[in-house]
Amino acid sequence: xxxxxxxxxxxxxxxxxxxxxxxxxxxxxxxxxxxxxxxxxxxxxxxxxxxxxxxxxxxxxxxxxxxxxxxxxxxxxxxxxxxxxxxxxxxxxxxxxxxxxxxxxxxxxxxxxxxxxxxxxxxxxxxxxxxxxxxxxxxxxxxxxxxxxxxxxxxxxxxxxxxxxxxxxxxxxxxxxxxxxxxxxxxxxxxxxxxxxxxxxxxxxxxxxxxxxxxxxxxxxxxxxxxxxxxxxxxxxxxxxxxxxxxxxxxxxxxxxxxxxxxxxxxxxxxxxxxxxxxxxxxxxxxxxxxxxxxxxxxxxxxxxxxxxxxxxxxxxxxxxxxxxxxxxxxxxxxxxxxxxxxxxxxxxxxxxxxxxxxxxxxxxxxxxxxxxxx
Ligand SMILES: CC(=O)N[C@@H](CCC[C@H](N)C(=O)O)C(=O)O
Numbered sequence: 001x002x003x004x005x006x007x008x009x010x011x012x013x014x015x016x017x018x019x020x021x022x023x024x025x026x027x028x029x030x031x032x033x034x035x036x037x038x039x040x041x042x043x044x045x046x047x048x049x050x051x052x053x054x055x056x057x058x059x060x061x062x063x064x065x066x067x068x069x070x071x072x073x074x075x076x077x078x079x080x081x082x083x084x085x086x087x088x089x090x091x092x093x094x095x096x097x098x099x100x101x102x103x104x105x106x107x108x109x110x111x112x113x114x115x116x117x118x119x120x121x122x123x124x125x126x127x128x129x130x131x132x133x134x135x136x137x138x139x140x141x142x143x144x145x146x147x148x149x150x151x152x153x154x155x156x157x158x159x160x161x162x163x164x165x166x167x168x169x170x171x172x173x174x175x176x177x178x179x180x181x182x183x184x185x186x187x188x189x190x191x192x193x194x195x196x197x198x199x200x201x202x203x204x205x206x207x208x209x210x211x212x213x214x215x216x217x218x219x220x221x222x223x224x225x226x227x228x229x230x231x232x233x234x235x236x237x238x239x240x241x242x243x244x245x246x247x248x249x250x251x252x253x254x255x256x257x258x259x260x261x262x263x264x265x266x267x268x269x270x271x272x273x274x275x276x277x278x279x280x281x282x283x284x285x286x287x288x289x290x291x292x293x294x295x296x297x298x299x300x301x302x303x304x305x306x307x308x309x310x311x312x313x314x315x316x317x318x319x320x321x322x323x324x325x326x327x328x329x330x331x332x333x334x335x336x337x338x339x340x341x342x343x344x345x346x347x348x349x350x351x352x353x354x355x356x357x358x359x360x361x362x363x364x365x366x367x368x369x370x371x372x373x374x375x
Contacts, residue, residue: 067122
């Protein structure tokens with residue numbers, strides 16, 4: 001297998017969107033096949049991969065999951081190994097996640113655990129969500145690859161290298177994507193009375209939506225409603241007959257998510273009446289909250305506190321989403337943040353994680369898994 005630094009940089013060059021990770025899958029398979037194969041079972045699922053390493057005296061199967069997809073972002077770092085795929089970038093650190101998974105796999109192949117270990121290389125975390133269908137496939141078709149405990153990490157630009165942060169219980173939010181198409185009537189810019197202007201309708205709706213979190217949701221219940229994309233019209237002197245708003249909803253509980261959706265529907269219906277148009281809502285994909293098993297997270301934090309290379313932090317929950325939440329709904333386990341010290345945050349075109357994290361994270365997690373095997 002190549003060095004972890006080379007692997008990270010190679011993967012960084014070839015980001016691909018969810019369920020289109022064809023080059024990524026081929027690259028990962030090449031690395032996995034370069035390892036000694038005698039203890040390995042390798043199975044592919046869509047653009048994902050599952051690798052099982054036979055344990056020496058197994059009593060359980062420990063799982064490690066990495067996401068493998070990139071984002072629709074044009075990279076603006078000046079690193080020599082920038083994305084070769086225009087408009088695509090590993091801006092959420094999944095290149096780092098995959099590299100750590102390969103590093104751990106190599107370590108465990110070289111020195112197997114007593115327990116079985118399963119590595120899940122999961123497609124489409126950003127969208128539309130690969131965890132839930134992958135989990136169904138595992139349960140239905142590959143039950144012998146199902147882990148009894150499961151772990152994952154996420155890079156954290158805001159923490160310094162060496163920081164490990166997590167918490168027992170709720171770590172990440174429930175999410176729902178949100179797409180709204182507004183259809184009115186296109187017309188000449190000089191004849192507004194003969195058109196149904198969807199730029200004005202969408203702008204009004206966007207501002208109204210912002211009152212849901214501030215005026216409908218109980219302020220003691222955290223929630224976010226972000227519209228990240230507004231598109232409307234074709235040219236400067238034609239009134240737009242079609243607008244589209246694209247966003248995401250984040251809540252810490254299911255009832256707040258339901259309340260927000262109900263209110264969105266009221267505002268969309270009001271827009272239809274006020275602007276004499278049609279508004280179609282599509283909630284896209286939704287992710288279940290990331291809820292860490294309390295005993296496992298406490299045990300992991302205690303281990304990290306004692307480890308010489310790490311600074312353990314019991315952190316706050318965040319409004320980020322992760323479809324890893326679906327794994328944690330079924331399998332006890334946890335997700336943690338690992339600091340990568342980048343001035344630009346997740347989903348930023350200049351996000352540039354420190355590669356130093358690769359030096360300590362693999363031996364750290366490997367060491368932790370060797371404590372689990374005796375529990
Ligand atoms: C860790 C992270 O940044 N995850 C994404 C997950 C996106 C879920 C979905 N596509 C949505 O936008 O609702 C995040 O944006 O938090």
